[in-house]
Amino acid sequence: QVQLVESGGGVVQPGRSLRLSCAASGFTFSNFGMHWVRQAPGKGLAWVALISYNGVNKFSTDSVKGRFTISRDDSKNTLYLQMDSLRAEDTAVYYCAKDGGFRSAVLETPNAWGQGTLVTVSS
């Protein structure tokens, strides 16, 4: 079955960088778009970024544009989120999620999620 395992979270100072990884298994990774979604402590879900199955289309929410970069390595079945210039408001659990659309350029909605990795931005 689909398994998504995030890693790379931790405590980081404001202005520093962190790279999250998401190891995928149980499906053909290269056929599906992927998402990052975050959840600040005690708050709701917030979509962060998406990447199409072929890596061509990438979009991110305004609050992380220019600071976060989503990428994928299909040879390693791994999704990444490079987070630079981190701010206190980026503190959250970060989930990676598999899109429900097969080889879809426009992507659908996530139908499988990892358990999340906590990123804490604090001095």
Add this chain to the structure above:
Amino acid sequence: DIQMTQSPSTLSASVGDRVTITCRASQSIGSRLAWYQQKPGKAPKLLIYKASSLEGGVPSRFSGSGSGTEFTLTISCLQPDDFATYYCQQYNTEFRTFGQGTKVEIK
């Protein structure tokens, strides 16, 4: 960005109740709406996609309806396992947005 507004924010109900949650979009999104359930400390779980399509393995007491800007999630007969927070999400544009969530509590 498209804004998604859920109501109510909190709902108190009893086992066996029929429960309805509403989600409104700031502009038309067709049927490109999903509903998720999340329990404390757990990842979200997809319940409904394309506004009214039930995800595989989800009990039939969950149903979704609506199109355009107004959508509803209905739980026909609330079960103990259904006490959780529910989120709608639009995926009509590349910039996805979630509603703020509706917490379903035990009355």
